Amino acid sequence: MRQHYLALLSLIASLPAVAITFQTRLEKVEWKVEGDQFECRLSQSITDFGVGEFVRRAGEQATFRLQAREQWMGSGSATLLAAAVPWQPGRGDINLGVVSVGSGEVPLNSSQQQGARLLSGLLDGRSPLVRHRTLQGGEGLEVRLLPVKFNKAYSDYLACTAKLLPVNFDQIKQAQIGFPGGGSALDDASRAKLEIILQYLKADPSVNHIELDGHSDNGGSRLTNRDLSRRRALAVLDYFKANGVPEQQIVMRFHGERYPVAQNNNETNRARNRRVTVHLSREAAPADTPTPAAVAPNPAAAS
Known part of the structure; x- marks a missing residue:
């Protein structure tokens, strides 16, 4: 038992x-x-x-x-x-x-x-x-x-x-616009990337601050590279302005060859350094500036 x-x-x-x-x-x-x-x-x-x-x-x-x-x-x-x-x-x-x-x-x-x-x-x-x-x-x-x-x-x-935007804020808040050909004119690939950014900005007006940083490779003199990085940043700024982004929301800087993302030791790396970095952010409006209800931040867009 x-x-x-x-x-x-x-x-x-x-x-x-x-x-x-x-x-x-x-x-x-x-x-x-x-x-x-x-x-x-x-x-x-x-x-x-x-x-x-x-x-x-x-x-x-x-x-x-x-x-x-x-x-x-x-x-x-x-x-x-x-x-x-x-x-x-x-x-x-x-x-x-x-x-x-x-x-x-x-x-x-x-x-x-x-x-x-x-x-x-x-x-x-x-x-x-x-x-x-x-x-x-x-x-x-x-x-x-x-x-x-x-x-x-x-x-x-x-x-x-089917109605979702192509990107979310985390994906778009820091983007690089390339100038692989060496000049300061926007190519088709750069314009396509800027169009995606613009589409997001129009959908989410709480994103109200843009910082543009122009860069170059080390192929010319420092003064030449600095001016080239300025013209690249200006090309992106003008594209945003032409598509309805208020200029007062944009800050533009240019740095020449000072901040490479890759060593300038071959053509592929030099092409990567010829760029404008676009940084998006949300800045609070001043306390005395009313925020229209029509452009209030959408909670689903918060990141």
Whole structure:
């Protein structure tokens, strides 16, 4: 009898701990799509936990993240799966690897690759599933989204992403306009890059300060190089002004050969040094200057 008892205890000890599962009831599952030119979000509320959502910023692919109303998750790492749903017996889960778990309102944020695979899994009827542990006591924890009603929401999400800007602020806030031919005239590639910057500036009027820094290689005298860097910066400034950017928002400097980004030891490196750096920023308006509501910063554009 004692042997049977010990064997039973051994069996119980070997069983996995029962996980705390957060999941919305099937009949209450809803997907929500929100967004603008800067960011699109596809989300599902999770009962008693918070929200699971896909977030795609302009210029990037979507990531998957969890928003938690309470601090359920302990710091460390969690496993992310495109899991088979309970009503599909015999179908295996797809392990998408680990993702870091931190503190705060958004404890988990996947990579773009993981986000794309989760979206693909949802289209295939799979569930985004996070396996981790609770902060209190370290019990197993699972957070699951269900693929119910997903296709219609995904169609609306795609319509949102089609209107995204080509870049986000982090990608555009410091750009280099090249002059590889050695002169001070803008070429097609430079104008194309400036057009992307202008498109962002028109969409986000909270970006109201531009700094232009002209540079050259060391191919001429210092005075010649300084003047060439000035004319390059002036070419970019004139392009911005011609396209409606107020001159008072622009600061122009020129440095000649003083600040190379590469050694001037071959033609490729010299071409890299012939450039204008464009730095964008948000400067607060003076306290006595009212900000029109029409140009108030969009929260989704904040970086």
